[in-house]
Amino acid sequence: MGSSTGQIFCITTFGESHGGGLGVVIDGCPPGLPLDLEAVQAELDRRRPGQSDLTSARKEADRVELLSGIFEGRTLGSPIAMLVRNTDADPRAYASFKDLYRPSHADYSTEARYGLRTWMGGGRASARETLGRVAAGAVARQVLTSLTDIEIVAWVDRVADLSAQVDAETVNRAAVDAHPTRCPDPAAAAAMDACIRAARKDGDSVGGVVRAVARGVPAGLGDPVFDKLEADLAGAMLSLPAAKGFESGSGYAGTFMRGSAHNDPFIPGPTPGSVRTATNHSGGIQGGISNGMPITLSVAFKPVATLFQPQQTVDVKGQPAILRAKGRHDPCVLPRAVPLVEAMMALVLCDHLLRLRALRGDAALTHR
Amino acid sequence: MGSSTGQIFCITTFGESHGGGLGVVIDGCPPGLPLDLEAVQAELDRRRPGQSDLTSARKEADRVELLSGIFEGRTLGSPIAMLVRNTDADPRAYASFKDLYRPSHADYSTEARYGLRTWMGGGRASARETLGRVAAGAVARQVLTSLTDIEIVAWVDRVADLSAQVDAETVNRAAVDAHPTRCPDPAAAAAMDACIRAARKDGDSVGGVVRAVARGVPAGLGDPVFDKLEADLAGAMLSLPAAKGFESGSGYAGTFMRGSAHNDPFIPGPTPGSVRTATNHSGGIQGGISNGMPITLSVAFKPVATLFQPQQTVDVKGQPAILRAKGRHDPCVLPRAVPLVEAMMALVLCDHLLRLRALRGDAALTHR
Amino acid sequence: MGSSTGQIFCITTFGESHGGGLGVVIDGCPPGLPLDLEAVQAELDRRRPGQSDLTSARKEADRVELLSGIFEGRTLGSPIAMLVRNTDADPRAYASFKDLYRPSHADYSTEARYGLRTWMGGGRASARETLGRVAAGAVARQVLTSLTDIEIVAWVDRVADLSAQVDAETVNRAAVDAHPTRCPDPAAAAAMDACIRAARKDGDSVGGVVRAVARGVPAGLGDPVFDKLEADLAGAMLSLPAAKGFESGSGYAGTFMRGSAHNDPFIPGPTPGSVRTATNHSGGIQGGISNGMPITLSVAFKPVATLFQPQQTVDVKGQPAILRAKGRHDPCVLPRAVPLVEAMMALVLCDHLLRLRALRGDAALTHR
């Protein structure tokens, strides 16, 4: 059950870092949509390792194969299955810690839950698991584009204590992708770059914060009380590997404000009868429902658990041991987390958009 | 669909601030459990307004009535329905802003979604909606107690910029409930009390942070990838009124650390073959699965949206207007949020415990 | 989990024959619908015992109380909860077989599943459980009427070996309700009446078949492959007490035909470009999707398990015993099953109609 998400635009991912491959089945995609498979591949390419010398040096092709759900270039309304093959990873890299629990990895908890685990790589906890999500997110984005003007942009907003200055109203993907850090503030990006390299040099790792915005979201998305838009976004983001925190709108910073400063006054919007807010501390969501203002959120990612320093741990028999990791790993997950955050945001918004259609039968939400 | 949560221990809440009543239906509660209805009422009493002069002066009895699912004091395995009647609220308190959108409330977004809203109180966005959750959470807690040693404690950890010093390993409910602020650090509690009174005097409001811990949680809870324990906890917490942020374990603070400091070394546990971690930055969850260490989290609550200062807004026709609120409202939601956070935590853990039984048929997880 | 059904128009029923009451929570009802509570009560009155001397002589008021989800007469889009109180049933009627398993009742299997059961009446297996379904079905019907021209009629088509002649294209509720048997063929109704009285005189019971038709169903309802319209209708009908069989369209009779006789030729419909079929062996569903022709189905109901003859059984210790039932029971469930079949049909069609709106955003399926 845990590998599916979404009520109407429902996705199920599968696959581990070993074995035949990874992928996703999308059930509930509206029919008749021209599917741009190149755009799906482009998103997979954005999350792929080896894009720059900041990230892991592994080279994986990660070419997506479409298995079903499309005819003559259009969605049929039947399940869209997509597959990415595993390249033959070298399990010898993992053999030396087959019997050790890597600190702050999922090795121990996985074995506690399932009674066994695959020691050849991280199994289902591997970052490769996100391939299916990114592919599905790219399809969700195309659904959103066909029905609305929604535009989603995520970026690296902080690495360790290095914060960027970014305007959520205007930031775009070109600016984000201009630097390998995926931070659109050039000065901050340069500092982050140095920080990440320093950590790598020390065999260490760093964490940080991704921020994201969705502009052009219609008012009315979100299904109180348990599927409030913030609740579903929070759940989606915390399902990402290494995510440890979530903020909607003003988040934790807002808790330092008084209500008189935090409340967003309503003001007349640009068209007659329309409404907007003067500020957007609410992050585009009030009472768990979108209000038409940009949706803003942040996700905290912990420093990568894989280090190249000796670490204290225990073996599978509970005896003390020292772990010495090998191989090539990202010292900072943030740049590659950007497409993941965007994918999860697209999935949640797409599902809620279709749920709104069920509720309202909304003529405004049909293919254009 | 949005009023249900949980895969196996599945709850559905109903009710608005007006109308016949509010309540919950619990489907999937294990049979044969002696149900302590007084304990359910006690939790409802903890969330009730009017408990101290720090909270709203409204007086509501909020007596719970059991409608089904129990026979001779034991759960039948059939749906447990519980009802709390609305007292006859005075709609005149709301009449003056029937046609105005209250800033940072759900009025506008609700109307955008549903095309109508109840102006007599907050409707489904009212804090009264949480009655059903608290009642269900109290039942979940009894299930947890019958199957495990899980102990859940939440407390007010920060109000505005006033932070408490609390030891998550030892804090207990008696310490939390000792002060009306529900902050177990007496010095901080006194400061918070003054801060809340000052805000009220100004017709203003303040926000803050609730922290919570679950001790004695078995390893193995959480269903990757979308129902990771952190994902479900985050979703549950962000479904609470006024919640704007969530942290698991080290959360945002952890993103300032390097991996070598953040990783939790495994060490031998107290019994032969058992395992624990030397630190607990992971907050008891690794790879989305509990590892047996205390589960720690925080939830950010924004300052209450209802103020007693004139506020800029628009009316339902989009014309500028000034809102002047009346009535009695809490200037700070934090003390009353404590039982809500505990209830949501109990619901998520209970559901995942039963999911683990389905997966493993675990003899260790039967009634004791 | 088993007390909920429907993906979008999702209902959860609760309640046993003892205890505070029975009812239903409807989540996902479209907002803005004027709700006719009298029409809901009228459906409950149709299923009530004591309507004629053919059915049980018990008198229950079964007045429905609306708890939530409505404001100023219209649906809010939030959960609609409805409650029917239990009258104080006399448990002494059941005391004599507290320790016996009634043959072909749910006593034994319930105890096998849950480890306990309520011996004061049938608990969740009581016919009273259907109250919530009928109330929800009446709301579903109002949604269907607001969005489409769908008309649902069920009738008693056979009792024991007495079959009626009924034209599914024209039969209406007035004809069905004209006779206490709910058989619209007067000659057959008279024979059925005598048959049921004869069984009752013998302390025995009889079974039979309810047929139903839904006319005016738009083409396109049904979600292959597991939620084909026939699959959901079959599941809904077999969830009714005493149901043991289901047919869609030609059903079992169709299996005696060759394909050349069974296939339904397509012919031009009444309006240009429209399509219908010359025959309707498919019962309005092809490939699990409605094709615009009337949907026809049948449900087999076994003879009532409660008899007034001594019956062989065992007690809760497995020792042989003789059961001698007392009280007043229906010798034939068929007349009262008619509103149940209609309610389940309305619930399935309503859910699929809203699912179609999610898929297509269909402007034709908005309130009229």
Add this chain to the structure above:
Amino acid sequence: MGSSTGQIFCITTFGESHGGGLGVVIDGCPPGLPLDLEAVQAELDRRRPGQSDLTSARKEADRVELLSGIFEGRTLGSPIAMLVRNTDADPRAYASFKDLYRPSHADYSTEARYGLRTWMGGGRASARETLGRVAAGAVARQVLTSLTDIEIVAWVDRVADLSAQVDAETVNRAAVDAHPTRCPDPAAAAAMDACIRAARKDGDSVGGVVRAVARGVPAGLGDPVFDKLEADLAGAMLSLPAAKGFESGSGYAGTFMRGSAHNDPFIPGPTPGSVRTATNHSGGIQGGISNGMPITLSVAFKPVATLFQPQQTVDVKGQPAILRAKGRHDPCVLPRAVPLVEAMMALVLCDHLLRLRALRGDAALTHR
């Protein structure tokens, strides 16, 4: 949403008769189970066309590829994805009726729902869709075998008006597979064989009934009220292509009996304190919950819609036309439906067995 079924042992199928392939993702399979992939392949071979001259002459390899969820031969508890490639079907066979709606096929209703359809074969309505179900059913069977003594056997019980005499208590797979008709009554099998050949000679088709039994089912399976065991079995069976009817236990025949003859008396079972019934008209299910007796059911399959006689129809513009089918098709779906019925039965029982573990944490239901 419609391509998934099961609450805990949840499967999602994908694939059409054209395109890259068909398959299934199983989420929720218990971990640590040795998976016999050859047994999965053997079930796929049983449903494959071209097994005898009674069925379609198409030759498809239908080799299953395991993509995920297994490590060193054991289930990991993560999603098990399996893929069967499409061989390059010749779309020219379909080109001649690209613009015609084939009578009693899904062409018209599919287009009504989705606005488009794949004319190269039946798309999602093709019998090839069942590949994923059969593969998943074979895994479900292995779970059942590892946890219980459940044994599932289905057989062809009737073709047209030719009925078999089969003892549900003893019939086994060897007897079923001994004849290409999959009827274990040799005399009836020979007659059915002749009947099917006669229909084929006439370019026509025949229908019939499959019966099935599950022996060794523990008492307690089934989740009232909407997920009663009969409800889920009925839904599962009616989701199969060409299915038009379902019976549990005595089914329609039972409606001709009086209650005194139909009720199943309880008698002491073979071991002290155990209980069984003297007759089994209930088909092993009472109140929607298994009672430990054999579960018996039947499924009606209509005559195959594809004929080799000219048929009246309309084209996509609604104009009258004559359809002349080509190619090779089964004149009777019954023999190949046997493994499908078994697969669906295994899926339903497996899901309910795991649901029972969640409810009871049953130590008796752990791997042996």
